[in-house]
Amino acid sequence: MVYRGPYKVRVEEKDMPVIEHPGDAIVRVELASICGSDLHLYHGMMPDTRVGMTFGHEFIGVVEEVGPGVRNLQRGDRVMVPFNIFCGTCWFCARGLYANCHNVNPNATAVGGIYGYSHTCGGYDGGQAEFVRVPFADVGPVVIPNWMDEEDAVMLTDALATGYFGAQLGDIVENDVVVVFGAGPVGLYAAKSAWLMGAGRVIVIDHLEYRLEKARAFAHAETYNFAEYDDIVVHMKKVTDHLGADVAIDAVGAEADGNFIQHVTAAKLKLQGGSPVALNWAIDSVRKGGTVSVMGAYGPMFSAVKFGDAMNKGLTLRMNQCHVKRQWPRLFEHIRAGYLKPSEIITHRIPLEHIAEGYHMFSAKLDGCIKPLVVPNAG
Amino acid sequence: MPYTPERPALTESSEQLRARIPGWGADLNREDRPSVPKLDRGEGTGVPGEFPERQPEKWPRERSIEHKFLTPVFGTSCPPHGLSGALRKYSYRKYSEGRAAHWLLLLGADRVDAWEQHLRSFLTLRPDNPITETGVLSEFTRHGISSRFGKKRADVKHQWLDPFIVAGPWLLMAALVWSVVRKASRSRPARRTELAN
Ligand SMILES: [Zn+2]
Ligand SMILES: [Zn+2]
Numbered sequence: 001m002v003y004r005g006p007y008k009v010r011v012e013e014k015d016m017p018v019i020e021h022p023g024d025a026i027v028r029v030e031l032a033s034i035c036g037s038d039l040h041l042y043h044g045m046m047p048d049t050r051v052g053m054t055f056g057h058e059f060i061g062v063v064e065e066v067g068p069g070v071r072n073l074q075r076g077d078r079v080m081v082p083f084n085i086f087c088g089t090c091w092f093c094a095r096g097l098y099a100n101c102h103n104v105n106p107n108a109t110a111v112g113g114i115y116g117y118s119h120t121c122g123g124y125d126g127g128q129a130e131f132v133r134v135p136f137a138d139v140g141p142v143v144i145p146n147w148m149d150e151e152d153a154v155m156l157t158d159a160l161a162t163g164y165f166g167a168q169l170g171d172i173v174e175n176d177v178v179v180v181f182g183a184g185p186v187g188l189y190a191a192k193s194a195w196l197m198g199a200g201r202v203i204v205i206d207h208l209e210y211r212l213e214k215a216r217a218f219a220h221a222e223t224y225n226f227a228e229y230d231d232i233v234v235h236m237k238k239v240t241d242h243l244g245a246d247v248a249i250d251a252v253g254a255e256a257d258g259n260f261i262q263h264v265t266a267a268k269l270k271l272q273g274g275s276p277v278a279l280n281w282a283i284d285s286v287r288k289g290g291t292v293s294v295m296g297a298y299g300p301m302f303s304a305v306k307f308g309d310a311m312n313k314g315l316t317l318r319m320n321q322c323h324v325k326r327q328w329p330r331l332f333e334h335i336r337a338g339y340l341k342p343s344e345i346i347t348h349r350i351p352l353e354h355i356a357e358g359y360h361m362f363s364a365k366l367d368g369c370i371k372p373l374v375v376p377n378a379g
Numbered sequence: 380m381p382y383t384p385e386r387p388a389l390t391e392s393s394e395q396l397r398a399r400i401p402g403w404g405a406d407l408n409r410e411d412r413p414s415v416p417k418l419d420r421g422e423g424t425g426v427p428g429e430f431p432e433r434q435p436e437k438w439p440r441e442r443s444i445e446h447k448f449l450t451p452v453f454g455t456s457c458p459p460h461g462l463s464g465a466l467r468k469y470s471y472r473k474y475s476e477g478r479a480a481h482w483l484l485l486l487g488a489d490r491v492d493a494w495e496q497h498l499r500s501f502l503t504l505r506p507d508n509p510i511t512e513t514g515v516l517s518e519f520t521r522h523g524i525s526s527r528f529g530k531k532r533a534d535v536k537h538q539w540l541d542p543f544i545v546a547g548p549w550l551l552m553a554a555l556v557w558s559v560v561r562k563a564s565r566s567r568p569a570r571r572t573e574l575a576n
Pocket of ligand 2: 087088093101102
């Protein structure tokens with residue numbers, strides 16, 4: 001697929017990706033998915049998203065070719081690829097901060113390299129394609145274990161790892177009341193992970209009934225539809241005995257659709273780097289001295305965040321892109337133990353040729369869509 | 380209750396939760412949670428202290444001025460071209476990431492790029508097609524109406540605004556052009572009458 005401008009994508013023949021660095025591999029994509037954060041690109045909100053770019057940072061596939069410097073992988077290996085591109089040797093990688101790698105993104109120092117995520121994230125083509133270039137192939141990808149379902153594997157490349165990470169950032173202790181804003185894939189996984197970490201109560205807020213239903217069934221959560229309340233913050237205070245939640249997780253990111261002003265200035269006019277409505281609700285709903293965890297995607301543009309409230313309440317704000325690969329060993333254990341079945345949230349499987357319809361459906365939240373997979377060569 | 384020191388009671392005990400939710404408490408021990416994102420020396424997956432080999436630079440690759448040099452590895456999708464490319468290169472050359480101008484120029488270049496490519500597509504065998512490329516046909520195949528209405532969705536409440544917000548600037552521009560043209564055409568005869576007097 002290629003981007004053709006805001007709200008437009010199409011399928012095009014592109015040149016076959018080539019080995020450009022000795023550490024590269026070329027991967028033939030078997031399964032990819034569309035991510036909520038791809039919608040920031042699709043809506044034209046992320047600076048330096050160029051026409052002709054291929055999106056997709058969540059994919060698994062088979063190694064087609066390796067560069068001369070690759071030791072750990074060979075042609076024919078089935079691999080899952082974390083969405084972060086990272087070198088494994090820089091100051092940040094040496095400290096496990098793979099999402100913050102300094103050697104892969106010339107376009108910015110504040111954000112790392114991501115497949116198919118604009119030039120702000122390094123200008124790499126993504127995996128909603130038949131083939132993709134994977135830099136530092138010895139470092140990022142991992143061979144998919146035999147016992148693992150391929151649809152579970154693709155969820156591990158971002159959404160599940162990020163959801164679990166969001167719960168980790170909350171530093172949950174036993175019996176904590178955890179509120180998750182956003183019942184998209186990442187929010188659902190964050191809610192589920194909060195239980196693994198010992199939460200005493202998990203609340204999920206969204207406005208799409210079908211997603212809240214999933215939050216109840218999949219993540220055993222208590223749910224509220226913010227569209228039914230005048231003021232969701234007051235409601236949150238009421239249901240937590242006026243204390244507020246111990247931990248609030250923003251699993252929405254920019255482009256949250258809140259009130260009228262936010263809808264106009266952020267979602268439509270793009271005067272802010274996305275609407276911070278979910279983040280502001282998190283700041284308002286958490287108790288004083290509580291923790292706000294942010295792993296929803298925000299772009300580099302400024303947003304009107306209620307920083308004064310965060311300061312006056314003594315909040316701990318923790319955030320980052322997920323260092324996906326660090327999550328894998330533990331998440332593999334949880335999947336094997338049957339605590340998590342990530343593919344349960346997948347709702348649609350779209351052939352690559354129909355990706356324009358897929359994007360529209362996902363963006364407009366039609367047909368009960370929670371997580372769409374993209375299948376190249378489905379024909 | 381925040382007005383007294385006691386924690387509000389939970390409706391379910393840890394034991395009840397453990398029985399109800401698969402895996403409850405499996406990662407309860409905070410010390411044992413893997414990959415907590417704190418500084419963690421020596422966790423790199425490569426050879427420590429090794430600077431990677433450099434990927435060849437096939438065209439002057441734009442880069443943030445906050446970097447000391449071009450990173451050893453980078454993406455090669457969509458080299459800059461045309462007016463949008465010039466704007467992008469200027470923005471990277473001139474402004475750091477800390478400057479709003481940097482990002483606004485890049486966003487502006489994105490809009491220019493879309494128009495450039497849109498116009499260029501009409502010179503090709505495959506012009507842009509607003510119906511197939513926006514995927515609007517999925518409105519019919521994917522329950523466009525029933526997905527939106529009667530579902531208590533927050534976005535539907537102000538969706539009626541969208542056409543105005545999207546078309547508004549164009550309409551304003553058209554009105555402006557119209558009034559300028561009208562003023563220009565009115566002022567000419569007026570001047571003539573002055574001259575006649
Ligand atoms: Zn993603
Ligand atoms: Zn690195």
